[in-house]
Amino acid sequence: MAFRHLNELPLGDKVFRIELSSEDDREVTLTLTGWREGHAAEPIASGKLRLPVEDTASLRIALNRALRALAIVADVSEPIPDRDVLRELYPGHGAPWVPQHEEELVRRFHDGETIARVAARFGRTPDSVRTKLRELGHDPRRPEYCPPDGCLSWSRYASPALLGSVSDES
Secondary structure, eight states, X not given: OOXXXXXXXXXXXXXXXXXXXXXXXXXXEEEEEEEETTOTTSEEEEEEEEEEGGGHHHHHHHHHHHHHHHHHHHTOOOOOOOHHHHHHHOTTTTOXXXXXXXXXXXXXXXXXXXXXXXXXXXXXXXXXXXXXXXXXXXXXXXXXXXXXXXXXXXXXXXXXXXXOOOOOOO
């Protein structure tokens, strides 16, 4: 069964094309090409990969990893990948945050580290990192913001002995 799937994405003055095709049921070809608008004869990027059709599932995971790495290098957020590879790409996905990680998250954020790099460090999605920062009282768009009562919301983890007993004197 022959097929050809083509997707072109114009970005500024550049155009990128991803093509997936097969002449039979045995081999799939993935072709990547990029050029400046109006200069298709002069590619700025190109590559071709041929593989057996039974290896396409593992190629999908490998390509998602490569796209995530490219996003980190380019310092941009990437779209959320399909759910079946989310855990593969973000090992910390769904795991609870521990106090030490929350403190390190806030420190790295206020030290000017990008959301993409912080997310990669903790194996979480950039959206997860932004959400956790908001929960801790920090605005992911404004690192200089810190609430007047302090930067870390740690009291929910502290023991009653450390905080002192709360007596009900009503």
